[in-house]
Amino acid sequence: GQQVMQIPQYQHVQEGEDFTTYCNSSTTLSNIQWYKQRPGGHPVFLIQLVKSGEVKKQKRLTFQFGEAKKNSSLHITATQTTDVGTYFCAGYSNTGNQFYFGTGTSLTVIP
């Protein structure tokens, strides 16, 4: 069945270092969304990418959607302690009309 994998599963960085998480789908997606979930919290929407090759920026965060619409990445520049949490990608597939969440990357920022 369809799968969305994320790597790495865990990442520990020193405050100020950069961070990247990668999201890979086994099939083409109609869009990709990124969410952040803090421990004990619920996923919070960050951004949506729709077009092939699309790149969007939010302050220190850069999101990219692959040309084949099967992969995506989230890059954080100069991490801060407020960036701590688990980052999930979620792709929507028109085949079956459902969302597929990635396995998540847990980010720890060491002050």
Next chain:
Amino acid sequence: ETGVTQSPTHLIKTRGQQVTLRCSSQSGHNTVSWYQQALGQGPQFIFQYYREEENGRGNFPPRFSGLQFPNYSSELNVNALELDDSALYLCASSVDRAQPQHFGDGTRLSIL
């Protein structure tokens, strides 16, 4: 605008029982999706309702069923509860089927 609210917050049931979880979507959001999130895992899509009709379904058995009402509320029903059903159940509302989702705080379901 009001957010997405879920009830109850926590629930304890025993194997074989039935449970109903409730969600109140944001006003104007005609789509609601339900997810199961096990500890340390990503949310797993159960199903999605759009304008009160089931629009898509994940790999969950028929004992997971749902309803969406015209007043932006919805329900997730689970029959014949199993130990593996212990998880956080999240609902998420959106303005349309593939659009950004706004999640509630979830219901933590424990099966004994």
